[in-house]
Amino acid sequence: MTNISxxxxxxxxxxxxxxxxxxxxxxxxxxxxxxxxxGDLEFEELALSAFNAQFQHNPVYRRFCEGKDAVPTAVxxxxxxxxxxTTAFRHLDLVTGDHxxxxxxxxxxxxxxxxxxxxxHLVSRPSLYHASLLSNFREYLLPDVEKIKFVSLIPPPAExxxxxxxxxxxxxxxxxxxxxxxFVNGEGVLNSIGLRNVLExxxxxxxxxxxxGTAFAFVRWLDELxxxxxxxxxxxxxxxxxxxxxxxxRDITKEQLYKSLSTTVGLEPNRIVxxxxxxxxxxxxxxxxxxxxxxxxxxxxxxxxxxVRALNPTTLEPVAEHETGLLAFFDLANLGSVCHVLTEDxxxxxxxxxxxxxxxxxxxxxxxxxxxxxxxxxxxVTRR
Numbered sequence: 615m616t617n618i619s620x621x622x623x624x625x626x627x628x629x630x631x632x633x634x635x636x637x638x639x640x641x642x643x644x645x646x647x648x649x650x651x652x653g654d655l656e657f658e659e660l661a662l663s664a665f666n667a668q669f670q671h672n673p674v675y676r677r678f679c680e681g682k683d684a685v686p687t688a689v690x691x692x693x694x695x696x697x698x699x700t701t702a703f704r705h706l707d708l709v710t711g712d713h714x715x716x717x718x719x720x721x722x723x724x725x726x727x728x729x730x731x732x733x734x735h736l737v738s739r740p741s742l743y744h745a746s747l748l749s750n751f752r753e754y755l756l757p758d759v760e761k762i763k764f765v766s767l768i769p770p771p772a773e774x775x776x777x778x779x780x781x782x783x784x785x786x787x788x789x790x791x792x793x794x795x796x797f798v799n800g801e802g803v804l805n806s807i808g809l810r811n812v813l814e815x816x817x818x819x820x821x822x823x824x825x826x827g828t829a830f831a832f833v834r835w836l837d838e839l840x841x842x843x844x845x846x847x848x849x850x851x852x853x854x855x856x857x858x859x860x861x862x863x864r865d866i867t868k869e870q871l872y873k874s875l876s877t878t879v880g881l882e883p884n885r886i887v888x889x890x891x892x893x894x895x896x897x898x899x900x901x902x903x904x905x906x907x908x909x910x911x912x913x914x915x916x917x918x919x920x921x922v923r924a925l926n927p928t929t930l931e932p933v934a935e936h937e938t939g940l941l942a943f944f945d946l947a948n949l950g951s952v953c954h955v956l957t958e959d960x961x962x963x964x965x966x967x968x969x970x971x972x973x974x975x976x977x978x979x980x981x982x983x984x985x986x987x988x989x990x991x992x993x994x995v996t997r998r
Contacts, residue, residue: 633949644749650918665954667949675708704731711738718781736951742896746897760790763791764826771784804838817847825852839878852885855875890914897946897947913964924940927939938962938971
């Protein structure tokens with residue numbers, strides 16, 4: 615397993631050598647078959663190696679951990695690694711390693727609150743991110759085909775270079791698409807005529823497609839159609855939907871949206887897969903509708919390198935399995951920033967799957983607020 619005692623640096627982008635070795639190991643692991651869950655001890659060892667590297671090479675995070683007396687020699691479980699709230703990404707550059715190694719910057723949309731500064735995630739090793747997203751994407755969206763036509767209501771990455779969602783779809787399309795069509799531009803304008811023509815052609819030619827979009831984009835499109843049904847797509851087609859369901863045009867439930875989509879394009883509702891992700895996490899979670907089609911599916915499945923817990927919003931202690939709490943993620947794909955992230959999303963964790971219930975209402979959860987105060991204090995000390 616990776617030895618992280620060395621502090622030498624590699625010549626490329628001033629990346630500490632032990633960090634580079636661990637990232638290379640994780641890239642290989644991420645690219646392997648996802649059907650088998652990593653053992654707890656296996657994950658534990660990698661998670662503690664990641665924490666050690668981040669403690670050594672992320673000065674803001676190190677001061678934060680030291681303030682909690684959480685140093686690598688004392689932390690024996692990934693569950694006890696200090697969590698950074700997602701709000702921290704709005705105020706701090708959380709980079710493990712030298713800032714000169716940063717290759718990409720992803721920014722949050724800032725749509726959840728007009729008064730909050732948008733966050734940003736600095737990515738030092740795109741290949742690690744790509745290894746995690748590609749294997750996960752294929753497992754849950756293309757388990758039965760090598761390539762498929764992509765029809766996207768998500769803007770292309772060339773027009774939204776700081777969108778992690780656009781980047782994800784672009785990287786997946788480069789590898790897995792037989793042909794790619796983008797029908798929403800960087801300003802959010804929908805080319806509904808072009809979209810309809812491509813869908814009609816696919817239906818007439820019997821060509822299966824992957825239709826991708828946010829809930830908001832799908833609602834806008836359905837509103838423009840005003841109830842008009844299109845030709846039925848081939849039954850092997852599938853839809854990836856992502857995002858919340860409080861659309862800017864009108865409120866809609868997930869069930870209502872899926873029923874409308876199903877009716878419009880002639881696909882069964884179980885051909886629609888929800889993707890759950892955020893800028894602060896480089897891994898994504900998917901529903902397993904396509905991988906286990908004959909079972910009743912509920913919840914989002916994390917990849918093997920991601921662990922999720924539901925926590926009490928005040929104490930940040932774990933809640934019982936079927937109880938609702940704030941969701942905290944330990945994501946090994948976040949090696950270049952901070953792996954243990956505390957979100958404001960609410961849900962339950964049952965049998966390892968995440969059952970989303972929305973976001974914490976109104977004010978920031980007390981536990982998140984306290985963690986953010988401590989982290990900001992650590993940042994001020996580091997900058998002196």
